[in-house]
Amino acid sequence: MTKRLLLAATAALALPLPALAQTADQVAKVRDAALQDTVAWDVTEGLTTEIGQRLAATEAEARARAWGVKKLTALGFQNVHIETYRMPVWIRGVETAEVLGPSAQKLTIAALGYSGSTGAQPLEAEVAYFASLADLQAAPAGSLKGKIAFIDHAMVPTQDGSQYGYYGAVRRAGPSIAATKGAAAVLIRSIGTDHHRNPHTGVTTWAKGVSPIAAAALSVPDAEQLVRLVKRGPVQLRLSVTPQFKGEAESGNVIADIPGSDPSAGIIVVGGHLDSWDLGTGAIDDASGVGITTAAALHAAKLGQPRRTIRVVWFGAEEVGGFGGAAYAKAHAKERHVLAMESDFGADRVWKFETNLPEGAKAIGDRLETALYPLGIERGRSKAHGGTDVEPILALGVGTIGLNQDGLRYFDLHHTPDDTLDKIDPAQLRQNVAAWASMLAIAANAPEDIAALPPEKGE
Template sequence: MRRTALLLALAVALSGPLHAQHATKIGNAAMTTAGKLREQALQADTGWKVVESLTTEVGPRLAGSEADARAVTWAIAKFKALGYDKVWTQPVSFPRWERRSESVHVLGGSSQSLHATALGGSPGGTVEGEIVRFADLASLEAAPAGSLAGKIAYVDHTMSRARDGSGYGAASRIRTRGPSAAIRAGATGYIMRSAGTDLHRNPHTGITRFDEGLAPIPAASLSLPDAQQLTRLLDIGPVRLRIALDCGWNGEYTSQNVIGEITGRSKPNEVVVIGGHLDSWDQGTGAIDDAAGVGITMAAGHLIGSLPKAQRPARTIRVIAFANEEQGLHGGVAYAKSQAGNIRNHQIGAESDFGAGRIYAFQSKVPDYAKQALGQIAMALEPLGIEWRTDGEGCGPDVGPIASLGMACAGLAQDGTDYFDYHHTPDDTLDKIDPQALAQNVAAYAVFAYLSADAQGDFGSAPKPAEAGK
C-alpha cells in the first residue's frame, strides 16, 4: 500500500468514531473532477502565459513605483480576461522607498569597485571607513558600544543551500538586524555578504530594518564573489571602503491588493484563499519572486472557473495578488485586518511564494476530524510526485497574518534548491522558470483549492482567543 494510503487510513481512524458525526470528508465525484483538473493543468500553459505577460509587459514592480500602479492595472485586466466572476481591489498604504544609484569602492593601494546594492529601507549617503569583519550576526551584536566608531561593519556569513530554503533564516536576519547592531557599536556604514547561494556577480537586495531611536546608516550587500574578494583583501591587511548610496524613503503610497473570485456553487460566502504577491524588487523582472506565484494561482482559479456550473466547488475560490510583500507583508496585513471578523468563512488558505520549482510535499495542521479530507487531498496530489507530510503546518508570508488570527492554512512545498541563486537579483528573470515544473504547480494548486472548497465540513478555521491581558 502506498504511504499516502496508509496515512489516509490512519486519518480515517482518527476521525472516528469519536468525531464520525462531523468528520470532514470529500465526495467521490469531487475526487474524480479533481483528477481531471490535475491532468488538464499539466497539459495547459495558462500559468506560463500569465508569468510571461507580467514580467514582460510590466517588468520589475518595486512597491510604490510607477510600475506598481501598472501591475495593479495589469492584474485587474488579467483576472477579467481569465473569466473570474468578480474582480475587486483593496487599498494598501505604506511608506515609499526609492533606489536611484549605488556604488561601493575599495580605497588605497588595492583600489577597485565592488558589485553591491543598497538594502531596501537604507538611507542615502556616502561614508568612508575601515572595514571590520564579523563572521556572523552574533559576533556583531556582541561588539561593545563605540568599538566601531568611524568604521564600517561587514558581516561575512555564507548562506547554506537547501531544498526547503532553511538557510535563508539566518542570512535574512543578518540583513534585517545587522544594521541596527552596527549602529549600536558606533559604525557609520554597514555591508554584508548577500543572502544568496550563487557565485554570480549579482548582489541580492532585500528589506532591512532600523530599530526605533537609532539614526539609520547606509546599508548594502555585496555579490558573493565580491564578498570573497573583500575577505581576501582583509586577509592581507586593513581595508578602507567607500559606500555611496542615493536612495531612501519618499512619502506615502497607496497600492492595491487585487482579488479575483470564482463563485462557489452552494456556499459562495465561504472562501478558499490562494495567491502570490504582485510586487517585486527592482533589479530583475520578479519572475520567480513572485510572478510565478501570481501565475500559478491565477491559472489554478481559471481552470476551476472553466468547469461547468454544476461541477464547481461548493465554496468560492478567492485568488489574491497581494501588494508590497517585499517590504513588510503590507498587503497580507491589510487583508487580515479587513477579514478579522470573518475568519470562520475562510475554509483554508495557501500561498505560492517560493519560486516555480516542482512541489514535493503537502502539509497542513488541522483538527483530527479534518484529517480524512486532508488525506484525500494528498491522494489526489500523489500522482504529481507530492508527498503528504502529516507533521508540518505549512502557510505562506501573506496568508500568515490571517492565519495568525485563526484561518487554517496549508503548505505546498516547492523545490528551492536553486531559488536563492536568483532571489532579489538581476537574474530573477523568466528564463529561470521551467514551464513543466510551473504546470505541475498549477495542477497542485487547482487540486488543493478545488477539493478544499468542495469538502463536506471544515478544516478548523476559527477566531483565536485574545491574548491574556489584552
C-alpha cells in the same frame, strides 16, 4: 479505463464521508489537465515582460494592478477589483563601492530596503570584518565608530530553504546592530547561494530609536573578494549609497473570485504577491506564484461551480513589509475564511505538502495525499505555515495547506537582478499548477465543515 474506475472506486471506499461533491477520479482529471496548463506561464510571462519590476507603491506596481484587473477579468473571474491602502515609499539611489589604495577596484553592491544614505559626499572609511552576526553582536559598544561593518556568513542551499530564516538575520538585524555600535555604514555578504555578480537586496529593520545608516549587500563574489582583501590587511572603502524615503503613497491588492454555491461553507483564499523587488522582474518572486494560484483556481472550477468561493488575491507590497496581506486581513476580517494559502517560493517543483487543518477536516489531507502522489509529492510531518501575505488571516484561526517547492536554487536568484523569466522551468511551473488545482478541487468541494482552528498555545 476499467482499471482506472476500479482505482477510483477503491479510493472512494477509503474516504471518511461518502457524500463528496467530487470523486478522486474527478480530482485526478483536474490534476492531469492542469499538467497541460498555459495560464500560469501566460500570467508570469505577461507580468514580467509587460510590466517588469514592480516595486511596492511605485507607478510600476500600479500598472501591474491595472494589468491584473484586465487579465483576471479576461480569464472569467468575478468581482475583480482593486483594494488600495497607503504605505511608506523607499526608492533606490546611487550605489557604488570601491576599494582604495594599492588594490583599487570597484565592488558590486545593492542597497538593502530601508537603507539609510551616505549623503551626497561618498563615505571613505575602514572595513571592520565580522565572520558572523554573532561576532558583530560580540563587538564592544562604540568599537565600530566611523567604520564600515562588513558581515559575512555561511549560508548554503537547502531543499526547504530553511537557512534563510537563520542567515537572513544578517540582513534583517545586522545593520541595526552595527549602527548601535557606531558604524558609519554596513555591507553584508548577500543572503544568497549563487556565485554571480548580482547582489541580493531585501529589507532591513531598524530597532526603535536607531537612525538608518547606509546598508548594502555585496554580491557573493564581491563579498569573497573583500574577505580575501581584509585577510591581507586593512581595507579602506569609498562608499556611496543614496536611497530615499519618499513619504507615503498608494499600493493595493487585486482581488478576484470564483463564487461558491454554499456561502455558509466559507472562502478559500489563494494567491501570490504582485509587487517585486526593483532589481529583477520578479519572475520567481512572485509572478509565478500569482500565475500558479490563478491558473489552479480556473482548473479547479472546471468541475463546475465549487461549493466554496475560491478567492484569488494578488497581494501588493509584500517585499517591503507585507502591507498587502495586512490590509486584506483588516478589510475582510468579518468574512468567513476557512483556508488561506500563498505560493511565494518560486516555481520549482512541489516535493512535499503539509497541512494545518481542524479536526473535522483532516480527511482533506488524506484525499490530497492520494491526489498528489502521482506528481511525486510526499506528505510531510510538520504543521503547515502560510506565506507572509496570508499570515494575518491565518492568525485569525484559519487553516492552511503548504505545497512546498524545491528551494535548492531559490536563493541563487531571490531578490537579485537575475530573477527573470528565463529562470522559470515551464514543466515545473505546470507541476505546481497541478498540485494547487488538485488541492483546490478537493478543498473547495469538501463536504466536511472546515472549522476555525483552536488558538495556538504559547511555546
